[in-house]
Amino acid sequence: xxxxxxxxxxxxxxxxxxxxxxxxTLDASFNDAVNGKAIKLFKADGQKQxxxxxxxxxxxxxxxxxxxxxxxxYFIEIESVRGNIPVILENEDMTVxxxxxxxxxxxxxGSKENDAFNTxxxxxxxxxxxxxxxxxxxxxxxxxxxxxxxxEVQNRYKTMVDxxxxxxxxxxxxxxxxxxxxxxxxxxxxxxxxxxxDKKEIYENFTSRxxxxxxGKTLGDAIKAEGATAVGSVVEDFSAPNPEGKTVALNDIKxxxxxxxxxxxxxxxxxxxNPNLVKVxxxxxxxxxxxxxxxxxxxxxxxxxxxxxIAAIEKDGLAWHQISNLNYFEDxxxxxxxxxxxxxxxxxDADGKIVAxxxxxxxxxxxxxxxxx
Numbered sequence: 001x002x003x004x005x006x007x008x009x010x011x012x013x014x015x016x017x018x019x020x021x022x023x024x025t026l027d028a029s030f031n032d033a034v035n036g037k038a039i040k041l042f043k044a045d046g047q048k049q050x051x052x053x054x055x056x057x058x059x060x061x062x063x064x065x066x067x068x069x070x071x072x073x074y075f076i077e078i079e080s081v082r083g084n085i086p087v088i089l090e091n092e093d094m095t096v097x098x099x100x101x102x103x104x105x106x107x108x109x110g111s112k113e114n115d116a117f118n119t120x121x122x123x124x125x126x127x128x129x130x131x132x133x134x135x136x137x138x139x140x141x142x143x144x145x146x147x148x149x150x151x152e153v154q155n156r157y158k159t160m161v162d163x164x165x166x167x168x169x170x171x172x173x174x175x176x177x178x179x180x181x182x183x184x185x186x187x188x189x190x191x192x193x194x195x196x197x198d199k200k201e202i203y204e205n206f207t208s209r210x211x212x213x214x215x216g217k218t219l220g221d222a223i224k225a226e227g228a229t230a231v232g233s234v235v236e237d238f239s240a241p242n243p244e245g246k247t248v249a250l251n252d253i254k255x256x257x258x259x260x261x262x263x264x265x266x267x268x269x270x271x272x273x274n275p276n277l278v279k280v281x282x283x284x285x286x287x288x289x290x291x292x293x294x295x296x297x298x299x300x301x302x303x304x305x306x307x308x309x310i311a312a313i314e315k316d317g318l319a320w321h322q323i324s325n326l327n328y329f330e331d332x333x334x335x336x337x338x339x340x341x342x343x344x345x346x347x348x349d350a351d352g353k354i355v356a357x358x359x360x361x362x363x364x365x366x367x368x369x370x371x372x373x
Contacts, residue, residue: 022067022091023065023066023067023091024065024066024067024068024089024090024091024092024093024094025063025064025065025093025094026041026063026064026065026076026087026089026094026095026096026108027061027062027063027064027093027094027095027096028057028061028062028063028064028076028095028096028097028098029060029061029095029096029097029098030057030060030061030062030098030099030100031060031097031098031099031100031101032099032100032101033060034057034060034078034079034080034081034100035057035058035059035060036056036057036058037056037057037078037079037080037081038054038055038056038057038078038079039054039055039056039057039062039064039076039077039078039079040053040054040055040076040077041053041054041064041066041074041075041076041087041089042074042075042077043072043073043074043075044073044075052064052066052068052074052089053065053066057078064076066089067091068089068090068091070209070212070213070214071088071089071090071113071179071213072088072089072179072213072214072215073086073087073088073183073215074086074087074088074089075087076096076098078098078100078103081100081103082103083103083104084103085098085103085106085108087108087114088113088114088117088179088180090111090113092110092111092113093110093111094108094109094110094111094114095108095109095110096108096109097109107121113179113180116175116178116180117180120171120180123167127160127164130160131157131160134153134156134157134160137149137153138150138153138154138157141153165188165191165193165194168184168188169194169198169202171184172184172185172202173202173205176202176205176206176207176210177206177207177209177210178210179210179213179215181202181206181210182206182210182213182215182216182219183215185199185202185203185219186215186218186219189219189222189226189338189340190340190341192358196226196227196230199223199226200223200226200227203219203220203223221335221338222338225335225336225337225338226338228336229336229337229338229346229354229357230354231354231355231356231357232353232354233353233354234351234352234353234354235250235260235346235348235352235353235354236336237249237250237251237352238250238332238333238336239252239323240294240323240324240325240331240333241323241324241325242321242322242323243306243309243310243313243322248292248321248323250292250352251352253290253292253321254290254348254350254352255288255289255290255350256287256288256289256349256350256371256372257284257288257289257290257347257348257349257350257368257371257372258289258290258291258292258347258348258352259277259280259289259290259291259292259345259346259347259348259364259368260291260292260294260337260345260346260348261277261291261292261293261294261343261344261345262294262296262334262337262339262342262343262344262345263293263294263295263296263342263343264295264296264297264299264309264342265295265297265302265305265308265309265311265312266297266299266301266302266308267296267342267343269342269343270342270343271312271316273343273360273361274316274317274318275316276360276361276364276365277291277318277364278316278317278318278319279365280364280365280368281319281320283365284368284369284372285320287372287373288372289368289372290320290321291320291321292320292321292322292323293313293318293320293321293322293323294323294324294331294333294334295309295322295323295324295326296324296328296329296331296334296339296342297309297324297326297328298324298325298326298327298328298330298331299328300328305326306326309322309324309326343360344357344358345357345358345359345360345364347359347364347367347368347371349371355367355371
């Protein structure tokens with residue numbers, strides 16, 4: 001029940017009327033002997049690292065520099081030291097004192113971005129402490145079979161989660177010119193407990209400077225995609241090859257009710273859910289149910305994505321329409337729906353309007369029964 005609440009390494013931007021500094025500097029000092037060790041400043045780009053600058057620690061110090069066109073999240077990594085230090089790079093002079101024995105407590109100084117980061121980090125640290133305390137209390141309740149305490153702890157946990165959400169929403173609304181707000185919104189994009197309209201309003205309230213950052217543009221695309229696939233929206237037609245290579249379009253196979261199912265042969269939870277889909281399909285197909293499976297096979301880890309896709313269809317007994325561009329999360333249909341994790345389902349009525357999303361198991365069966373019985 002108790003998911004680990006990860007500490008976000010976030011910062012906020014500030015207004016400035018002065019001429020923008022040309023480039024940044026980041027001076028690091030160390031509390032122990034790491035002389036001769038390599039230090040690098042990099043950005044994560046998918047599975048790759050894009051190195052901005054690197055050097056070697058000399059006399060307990062290291063100097064990094066460069067130029068960024070907009071604020072973005074980078075990381076400091078030190079050779080032979082576990083973990084890394086997040087930093088939002090902006091064209092300012094920054095400093096960081098690094099204790100390699102407690103790298104996760106490191107604070108970057110010298111810009112309003114990082115001042116805001118420290119404030120938010122402090123909030124998240126306290127939140128994690130509360131989470132750890134509740135987790136321990138819940139384990140104790142389980143061990144002692146104290147159901148009253150267990151329920152009480154569960155209620156406190158829910159309150160903590162709700163308070164955290166409220167805090168983040170207020171922060172984003174109050175700091176619409178802060179890059180940290182974009183980072184928080186990115187974290188909450190998949191949060192079904194936050195209404196789409198709230199996410200949209202928060203994004204639209206961002207200043208143009210934030211919207212024009214790399215992350216801001218990504219968020220804009222995601223908000224647009226979520227709006228197009230929110231409950232009540234009519235899905236734009238799409239198509240892709242089926243296992244035989246024939247192009248199949250959504251509009252060609254729609255029934256009275258249609259389930260769009262995003263899955264993959266490599267996805268364990270998807271394969272576990274497939275028997276539920278088979279059950280629903282067999283029970284309601286004659287009443288007008290159609291299913292269109294969209295596979296995200298095509299990960300570089302697969303030796304033969306198409307063969308694995310076809311084998312999974314046969315093994316799981318998926319008798320409905322299946323399509324895929326075999327391009328993993330880069331599939332244009334996946335991007336159209338802004339799919340960030342699978343399995344993912346959308347339920348459409350006869351007109352192609354989304355009436356439900358994210359349903360599995362009994363909840364999905366109940367919805368189909370409601371629509372077709």
